[in-house]
Amino acid sequence: MSTGFKYLDLSALPVDWTADHFGNLVDYNLGRTPPRNSPYYWKDGIYPWVSISDMKPYGVLQETVEKVSQQAFDEVFRGRLAPEGSLLMSFKLTIGRISRLGVPAFHNEAIISFKPDPKKISPEYLGYYLSQINYKDYQDTAIKGQTLNKGKLDSLEISLPPLPEQKAIAHTLATVQRAIRAQERIIQTTTELKQALMQKLFSEGLRGKPQKETEIGLVPESWGVVECGDACDTISVGIVVQPASYYVKEGVPAFRSQNVRADRIQVEPMVYISNEANDGPVKKSKLFAGDVLIVRTGYPGTSCVVPPELEGSNCIDLIFARPDKARLSSHYLSRFFNSDLAKRQVQAGKTGLAQQHYNVGAVKSTKIPLPSLGEQEKIVSYLELIDSKVDTATSRFNVLQELFYTLLHELMTAKTRANGLTSLSSAQNS
Numbered sequence: 001m002s003t004g005f006k007y008l009d010l011s012a013l014p015v016d017w018t019a020d021h022f023g024n025l026v027d028y029n030l031g032r033t034p035p036r037n038s039p040y041y042w043k044d045g046i047y048p049w050v051s052i053s054d055m056k057p058y059g060v061l062q063e064t065v066e067k068v069s070q071q072a073f074d075e076v077f078r079g080r081l082a083p084e085g086s087l088l089m090s091f092k093l094t095i096g097r098i099s100r101l102g103v104p105a106f107h108n109e110a111i112i113s114f115k116p117d118p119k120k121i122s123p124e125y126l127g128y129y130l131s132q133i134n135y136k137d138y139q140d141t142a143i144k145g146q147t148l149n150k151g152k153l154d155s156l157e158i159s160l161p162p163l164p165e166q167k168a169i170a171h172t173l174a175t176v177q178r179a180i181r182a183q184e185r186i187i188q189t190t191t192e193l194k195q196a197l198m199q200k201l202f203s204e205g206l207r208g209k210p211q212k213e214t215e216i217g218l219v220p221e222s223w224g225v226v227e228c229g230d231a232c233d234t235i236s237v238g239i240v241v242q243p244a245s246y247y248v249k250e251g252v253p254a255f256r257s258q259n260v261r262a263d264r265i266q267v268e269p270m271v272y273i274s275n276e277a278n279d280g281p282v283k284k285s286k287l288f289a290g291d292v293l294i295v296r297t298g299y300p301g302t303s304c305v306v307p308p309e310l311e312g313s314n315c316i317d318l319i320f321a322r323p324d325k326a327r328l329s330s331h332y333l334s335r336f337f338n339s340d341l342a343k344r345q346v347q348a349g350k351t352g353l354a355q356q357h358y359n360v361g362a363v364k365s366t367k368i369p370l371p372s373l374g375e376q377e378k379i380v381s382y383l384e385l386i387d388s389k390v391d392t393a394t395s396r397f398n399v400l401q402e403l404f405y406t407l408l409h410e411l412m413t414a415k416t417r418a419n420g421l422t423s424l425s426s427a428q429n430s
Contacts, residue, residue, distance in 0.1 A: 005019055005157050006137075006157070007134075007137050007157050008157045008159055012413075012414075013159055013414055014161070014414050014417075016161070016162055017159055017160060017161050017162075017414065018159075018160045019157060019158060019159045019160055020157075020158055020160060021154060021155055021156060021157060021158065022130075022153060022154060022155070022156035022157075022158055023153065023154030023155070023156075025116055025117070025120055025121050025126070025158060026114040026115070026116045026117070026121075026126070027114065028112040028113065028114035028153070029080070029082065029112060029113050029114070030109055030112055031050070031106060031107035031108045031109050031110070031111050031112070031113070032076060032077065032106070032108065032109055033108045033109060034068055034072045034076045040069060040071050041068055041069055041071055041072040041075075041076060042066070042067075042068060042069060042072070043069060044069055044070075045066065045067030045068050045069050045072075046067055046068075046069065046070060047067055047068050047069075047070075047072070047073055047081065047104075047105070047106060048063070048064040048067055048103055048104075048105035048106070049064055049066050049067055049068045049105065049106045049107065049108070050064050050088060050101075050105050050106070050107035050108065050111060051064070051065070051066070051107075051108050051110075051111075052090045052093070052094050052097060052108075052110055052111065053065070054099075055088060055090065055097050055098075055099040055111075056099060057097055057098060057099070057131065058098060058099070058127070058128075058131070058177055059099050059100070060099070060100050060101075060102040061088070061099045061100065061101055061102055061103070061105070062102040062103055064105065068106060072106075073106075077106050081104040081105065081106060082101055082104065082105055082106065082107060082113035083101070083104055083115070084101055084102060084103055084104050085100065085101060085115065086100070086101045086113045086114060086115050087099075087100055087101075087113070087114055087115065087116070087123060087126070087127050088100070088101060088107060088111050088112070088113050089111065089112050089114075089130055090110055090111050091110065091111070091112060091147065091148045091153060092109075092110035092147040092148070093110060093147070094110075095135045095139075095147070095148060096130060096131055096132075096133060096135050097131070098127045098128075098130055098131045100127065101113070112153070121158070121160060121163075121166065122163060122166040122167050122170055124167070124170035124171075124174065125161075125166035125167065125169055125170045126158065127170075128169070128170060128173050128408060128412070129158055129159070129412055130156070131408070132408050132409065132412055133156060135148065138152045138155065138156065139152070159412065159413075159414075161414070161418075165417070165418055165419065168418035168419055169411045169412070169418040171418075172407065172411065172418050173404065173407060173408060173411070176400060176403055176404045176407060177404065179400050180397060180400045180401060180404060183393050183394075183396050183397035183400060184397065186389075186393040187390055187393045187394060187397065190386060190389050190390050190393065191390060193386065194383065194386045194387070194390070195339075195340065197382065197383070197386065198335065198338075198339040198340070198341075198383065199339065199340055199341065201379045201382065201383070202219075202336060202339055202341050202369055202379075203217060203218055203219060203341065203369070204218075204220065205219075205220040205223065205371060205375065205379075206375060206378055206379065206382075209221060209222060214367075214369075215367060216341065216345070216367045216369065217341070219369045220371070222371070222372075223369050223370055223371045224369075224370040225367050225368065225369055225370065226367070226368055226370050227364060227365055227366065227367055227368070228321065228333070228363055228364055228365070228366045228367075228368055229363075229364030229365065231323060231324055231327050231328040231333075231368060231370065232321045232322055232323050232324060232328065232333075232364075233322045233323070233324055234320075234321070234322040235319065235320075235321045235322075235360055235363055235364050236284065236285065236319070236320060236360065237285070237296070237317065237318070237319050237320075237359075237360055238254075238255075238282075238285040238314065238315030238316050238317055238318045238319075238320060239281070239282045239284065239285050239316070240316055240317055241254065241273050241277060241281075241282055241314075241316055246273050246274055246276075246277035246281070246282075247271060247272065247273060247274075248272050248273065248274050249272065250272060251272035251273055251274050251275060251278075252272060252273050252274070252275060252277075252278040252312065252313055252314055253267070253270050253271075253272060253310060253313040253314070254270075254271050254272060254273045254313065254314045254315060254316050255270075255287075255293060255313060255314070255315040255316065255318060256271065256315070256316050256317065256318065257295045257296070257297060257298050257299070257302075257317070257318060260293050260294075260295050260302055260303065260304050260318065261302065261304060262302055262303070262304070262338040263303075263304055263305075263331075263334060263335060263338060263383075263387065264304055265304050265305075265306070265307060265310065271316070273314060278312075278314055282314055285314055285315055285320065286312060286313075286314055287306045287310070287311065287312070287313050287314060287315060287320060288306065288311055288322065289306055289307065289308040289310070289311040290305060290306065290322070290323070290325070290330040291305070291306045291320045291321065291322050291330070292304075292305055292306075292320065292321040292322075292323065292330050292333050292334045292337070293305070293306060293315060293318050293319070293320055294318065294319040294320070294321065294337060294358065294363055295318060295319075295358070296317060296318060296319055296357045296358045296359070297317070297357040297358075300346050300357060300358035301337050301338075301342060301343055301346035301358055302337075302338065303333075303334040303335075303337035303338055304334055305330045305331055305334045306320075319358065319359075319360055319363050321333065321363065326373075327370070327373070328368075328370070328373075328376070329373060329376040329377060329380060331380045332376035332377070332379060332380055333368065335379075335380060335383055336368055336369070337366075341369075342366065342368075345366050345367065346358060346362070346366070
């Protein structure tokens, strides 16, 4: 075992654990980027070439955005593909991201590839261990936060439980990772289902009634099609609050585009304006419960509804629409603006070159399929049901993520021993 450990407190480790330096445990290879000004290295690419953006933490990498040609294979890399199963680690800019190659590939100079000797250390354990090192300890002051050099890589300190415990640690963490990925799949699938259902509900309704052709496509014969401006009492834009003295640490919430998510209010980060400003210079954009907020720039058309507890707040550079409650449900209008049917109209209504935006006139002229209020409410209830499934999966995802990072720290420091977690693994697999 090597001596001279600066960051590992060997006295705090179990007596059956040892430690060593990364350079003694693996042989690793640096990558290269073929010259960008030589298109024949990139044209007709057939060999995967990995950049850091291709690497999903703890994932298996099967596809890359870019590929290099046979000429790059022969002249730049001399045929030295990193074999399938190799671990990849980023060590520049984004430091410590770990993935495993699911296919043979090349990679750039910000990534190392390596296959540890399984007789010395479990590859799976090492991958997890490397992902939780505090790399700031190893970076030179002059280049802190940017890169590690070969000497720094070689000196990385690795604690070494006995091989069976290494494998148990890796198995426990992999079990939680599988559960996390399962929730990710549920979120993705349910979100895709929601988009498909929105398309169906806003064009076919709930009961599959005969349809008619309109300026926005097919809708049920009993529905109308109206311009948003004709079905709202007010459509206006939030005033940009000036001067800076109107902003306060505590006061009236003032929503901006970053507070609007599809069918959701995001309350952080929030800015606040004074009561004097809200009741004075910007009074015209004071919000009521049920107002529909619509983003102008960034993701034009993204929409949500002001909830009752935030009545009296304000908005900055957002469009707000106040539906005629006798004809149009606020939640129906918001969900329509978040549908693909509305987004196509939004794209056509955007103006500006440097930063495209959605103006009040474009919102007013957006055409809306208009069923009865009762059917609007049923459509909203269907979509809320799907939202609840996404919320449940997201909550589970967040809990599992927190569990993973807690276990990652506890297991790598021996504060929790993997041999006592068999019940957890069984529960996650069930």
